[in-house]
Amino acid sequence: MFHGMRRKASVYGAMASVIPKIYMAYSLWFWVSLVLNVIATTIFVFFWRAVYANTNSIAGLDLQQTLNYILLAQIFAPLGNMQLIFEFGYNLREGGIAHALLRPVDFQGSYYGQYLTTMVTELVLQIPLALVVTLVFKVQWPTDPRVWVAFIVSAFLGRTVLFFFDWILACLTFYTTEVWGLGVFVDGISMFFSGRLIPLTMLPPLLLVIAGMTPFAQAFYIPISLLSGVKPLSQAPRLWLLQAIWLVALWVLSRLIFRVAVRKVTVQGG
Amino acid sequence: MSIIQTEDLTKIYRLNQKDPGVTGAIKALVRPRHRDLVAVDQISFTVAAGEMVGYIGVNGAGKSTTIKLLTGILVPTNGKVEVLGRDPHRQRVDNARQIGVVFGQRTQLWWDLALIESLNLIAKIYEIESSRYQFLLEQFSTSLGIKELLPIPIRNMSLGQKMRAELAAALIHEPQIVYLDEPTIGLDLIVKERIRDFIKQQNREKGTTVILTTHDLGDIEELCQRVIIIDKGKLIYDGPINTIKDRFGKFRTITFETCEPITQIKLPPGAEIITPDRHSEERKLALRFDRTITTASRVAAEVMNQVEVVDFSITEPDLPSIVKQIYGGALQGD
């Protein structure tokens, strides 16, 4: 059994390692993206400074806390990235879904491996931005190692929640060719409700409820708020539990929906 | 009266040599390296109105570059080019009105538009007078058979249909010169015939000058009275098609694969062994025979009488071998 697991792991690993290679190929774009990210971060910083010009506290957060949150959100933005709609919609469609299903590894599992690898790779690629932002805007990184542990655990939990949600959306591509529009729509919603643009505690009650009903906050807001101190360490276990519940629910749902979608394809033809 | 004239036409590309990646880009900025590629090397020729000229050469010989120089897309590094009394680059717009171009692989039609819509747009761009446009549409509908194609967008057309549509688009504004860059590539024989007939008809009825670049010797044989052969940027032959046909067109090559190595073989008149390459295998025998003197079956029969043949194939002379032979002086003293 162990031998079988090792073989599976090496196959997953091989499939997953393709992604870093793809990123390395685009080095000019990498440096340009860095500049573009710095521009966006600069705008955020001055926007929030202007917001706090006439007030000391919003939703219990002062300027420094909010800035810290926003800066960390910029650095860790890849936590909120979704790519399965694109994958399913274009790549799979070109290559044929049947072909992919024939591979002797667990279909969802192999994509999960890729998802995690992509996240790690993208975070690593954010390091130059992190350096620039820390130096220029004086980010306060947490010193307590427990905060980091809380962050890492919730980041992985959240990422997995997002994966299953992404998977469910991607199954929609089996039913429609208008994949790109769906992707844009989801991107727009996730941009706001993930907490990327604004700490979710500042949201009025109605929007806060809506945010709580989306998985974007689970994947992004929870880890970032733990890291930046917007949410205290004491809440970590409760938040992990919440993420775990989301995780299990979406996992089950994703496998169900996938089975239905595959049946539709194999019966009607891709 | 010549409508195309080139004089020592030369085009040299300066290629920047760059290592890949970011370090390569920085190195290239600090110490740039380049090498010069002579794509077209002092080519001179004139074309008279109404001629149909085949412009042939292997891939990379400089055919496309020459066409781009003639159509004004590129500027010569040296030498002159004059089309219809103009510099095609300096007087780009005026020249463009008088020429039609078919780039074999790339369509000029709008991918999603029905053919008729594309043609309407082209008619407006070239300011074709509307009654003339209608008349030509009718004419092309019969001669090119595009009537059924008019409501179909290019993306839904087969290769043969696409090429017919492409030709209609290139000729609808009745240009004086039409440049055809690999127009029959990938087409089956029936469609090729139709296209060749159409081109001949346009040339006959309207005196359209045709410059045809192609790999297909069948195109050349059918359409052109004159060929220009270029290799590595240099013009190596400019003359009537008949010389080429006489010299090379009559030859065929048969390659035999035998059971045992061949020591000696007796051949009928008109056939000769092609000097084997350095890496020749003993069980392969390549023969060249003159079609006007002997036939394939006679040669094959002779050979099969003497050795046991496992397999054989017949090939027409291809362009690279013709070019090689021309270089080897095959046309000197003709």
Add this chain to the structure above:
Amino acid sequence: MLRYTNLYGLFLIQRFKILMEYRVNFLIGASSTIILQMAGLLTIWVVMRQVPSLNGWSLHEVLLIYGLITLSKSLNHMFADNLWTIGRQYIRSGAFDRFLVRPINPLFHLLADRFCHDGIGNFLVGSVLIVYSLRALDIPLTISNLLYLLVAALSGGAIFFGLNLITGTSAFWLMDAVPVMRLVFDNHLFAQYPLTIYPRAIGILLTWLIPYGFASFYPASYLLGHHMGWLAWLAPFVATVLVVIGYRVWKIGLRHYSGTGS
């Protein structure tokens, strides 16, 4: 001139015929930009509910600025989007050569070839924001104000176009102009908000170097009654200068393309 206008009309009609075939795609494209703007606008609204002043600027004043830049951006987005793709779609594939053998201006052909319907979303958002904020601020929609707005919007669009033309021409050298274009284009995001919230250096950048400020901040300030002197009227001149420079740069790019080819 008239001929080109007619010709553009025909290109536009043909493009819409294609777009109507993909009706769903058309709707999604047009609305995609709206959705992205919504996220940003929602943020502003949520924040300013609790903090009524952005360093001296009220919500509606901020929305006026945001609306102006969005409207200007949309004009360029709709009519000149092909500048973004010139490298990948036209030069790399060799399709650009076709423009050079047709008897019309290649830049015109490039731009006319594709009206980008995505920009419609931004056009709607920008227009709505402007009208809404003007009314909320009790700024009357007089003839002179409307004329001023029209000139401001057109100038703003032309500023976007001129800058894109300058940076987009790099495609003739780099094959893909998008990275270079983005380095300049993304700076317009600064101009979504009042320039006074930034340090002076950024204000200068966005006024005199990459003058997106004239597409939003200065026209807005004028309409709001702030004293700005001649800065209020500079937009059309800045736009003209940029477009003229852009076209010169474009011609240089064309010469390079024909000189060395690809």
